[in-house]
Amino acid sequence: MPPRKSAVPSTVADSATLLGRIRDNIDQVLQGKDEQVRLALVCMLAHGHLLIEDVPGVGKTLLAKSLARTMGCAWRRIQFTPDLLPTDITGVSVYNQERRNFEFKPGAIFANVVLGDEVNRASPKTQSALLEAMEERQATVDGVTYPLPEPFLVIATQNPIEHEGTYPLPAAQLDRFLMRLSIGYPSVEAELQVLHTHGRHSALEDIEAVTDSRAITALMDIAGRVHVADSLASYIVEIVAVTRASGELTLGASPRASLALLRASRAYALTEGRDYVVPDDIKTLAVPVLAHRVIAAPEAEMSGRTAGDVIEDLLEEVPVPIRG
Secondary structure, X not given: OOOOOOOOOOOHHHHHHHHHHHHHXXXXXXXXXXXXXXXXXXXXXXXXXXXXXXXXXXXXXXXHHHHHHHHOOOEEEEEOOOOOOHHHHHEEEEEEOOOOEEEEEEOOOOOOEEEEEOHHHOOHHHHOHHHHHHHHOEEEEOOEEEEOOOOOEXXXXXXXXXXXXXXXXXXXXXXXXXXXXXXOOOOHHHHHHHHHHHOOOOHHHOOOOOOOHHHHHHHHHHHHOOEOOHHHHHHHHHHHHHHHHOOOEEEOOOHHXXXXXXXXXXXXXXXXXXXXXXXXXXXXXHHHHHHHHOEEOHHHHHOOOOHHHHHHHHHOOOOOOOOO
8 A cells, every 4th residue: 555645754853753653553463572673673774684583473574564564665575495596586687579679677676675585495596696685785687787776675584493495594695684683482462462463364454654765764864873972883893803702603793793783773772762872772782783693613502502692791791881
């Protein structure tokens, strides 16, 4: 359905009001997952992409669909399978016999929100077709480069339990995702609400767009201007540096991770209605932004520790700036 006319926000207060409407709208469909919805919005505001890794049936696809409907933007779904071709994602040039020339037929990547379902089921060659689009927001087909629309957000899902017939995402592609998160099982109360809401029909069909692409682009611009004090920029660099020195990690975070944590912190502050970043923003985002970019050492894995566990402990070693 066409998006409802939405005023373009120009201040932090305007942004907080609009973001509240977006979150309330999504909450009608995805109950009890306020923090996951907030992080998805942070990804969007920070010009990033989201990887959702969780078991089937917890709402990964529902989150992506409800976000796209709420934004009033064009969205496409790509079901990743072993026989999916790169051209299915980026598009293909087709010869027009009447005009006697080649016409470009855009692939599924040409949308504002792209949902990649079970992204680890496609071959590495097909997965790599996403790399240029996610990093440079463009697609090159037959030597011609086509810009992607703004805003542009990839939400990819994968099942961490079922490994048969899957191709693990390479480190280069994982690094393109701003965040990785899990939806998790709902609480008993939230699951009861799910039964009432979705028991007879899909609540997704009932929600309407509360904004449009112009307003979303303005939100992204405002998020990019949120103030980060020099001491907090140094704090981000120190957090990333300790991941490289840790004996529990065989691969530390890259400079791209520092930039990702900076952008995400600005966006998170905006969702809190602030025009400045505080240390708690950075600490809250450290695991979602960094954990998928590092590799835990075999000794840590044998003791049952994940990369996220290691990062949480490393955060305690870095002094928090007293004043921003």
